[in-house]
Amino acid sequence: MLSESANYLRDGEDAVVTVAIGGVLLLASPLLIPSFLVLGYLTRVIRGTADGDDEPPAFEAWGDLLIEGVKAFAVTFVYSLLPLAVLAVAAVFGIGAAVVGSGNGAGGLFGGLVGGLLALLLVVVALVVSLAGVYVTPAALAAVADSGRVGDGFAVGTLWSVVTKRAYAVGWLTAVAVVFAGSVAIGLLSVVPVVGTIAGFFVQFYAIVAAAAIIGWTWTDVRPVATETAETEPAEGAVM
Secondary structure, eight states, X not given: OHHHHHHHTTTSTTHHHHHHHHHHHHHTGGGSHHHHHHHHHHHHHHHHHHTTOOSOOOSOOHHHHHHHHHHHHHHHHHHHXXXXXXXXXXXXXXXXXXXXXXXXXXXXXXXHHHHHHHHXXXXXXXXXXXXXXXXXXXXXXXXXXXXXXXXGXXXXXXXXXXXXXXXXXXXXXXXXXXXXXXXXXXXXXXXXXXXXXXXXXXXXXXXXXXXXXXXXXXXXXXXXXXXXXXXXXXXXXHHO
C-alpha cells in the first residue's frame, strides 16, 4: 500500500491543482474553516478509496465539503477530549500534591507523596487513552465517511470489531509510517527559512491524503457487515 498511497494524488487528473488548494487550506487552517475543508476532503478520500474509486476527489461542492469536515472534526475532537480531561485532573492532583507537600510534618510529606503518585498515574492513564484514541480515530472517521452519520463514529461495539482486526492494525501502521515520512520531509524543508516552511504545508497535505487513502483501502477489508433484519421470521411463524 505504500507505493500506491505515494502515487495516489500524483496519478490524479488535477494533481497539481488539488495539492495547491490543499496546501493553501492547511496554511490558512488557523482560521478553522479551512481546516474543516481539509477534513472534508480527507473524508471524501476515505469514502472513495473504500468504495474502490482510486481517482482523487476534486475540491468542489464546497458547502457539502464543509459539512463533512465539521462531522470529521466532531469525531476527532471527542476522541482527543478524554485524554485532555484526564491530564487536567492530573494537573489538579499535581498542584494539590505540591501544596500538601509544602506543609509541615510527616503528614504533609506523605500526603504530597500520595498526591504526586496519583498525578503520575493519571498522566500514564492519559497517555494510554491518548494512544488508544489515535488508534481508533481513523476507524471512526471511516465509519462516518461510509454512512454520513456522526453517531457511527462512536459505535463502540462496531468499532471494536474493526480495530481488533490484524488488517486494520497493518493499515493503521502503514498510514502512520506515511505521515511520519511526511513529517521528516517537512523537517528537512523547514531548514530553508520561509519558503521551506510554506512548502512544508503542501508536503503535509500530500502525506495526509496518502494516509487517508490507506485508511480507505483498509476499510474495504475491515468494514463491518450490516446485519440484515430477519424479515422471514414473521412468515415462518405464520406457517407454523
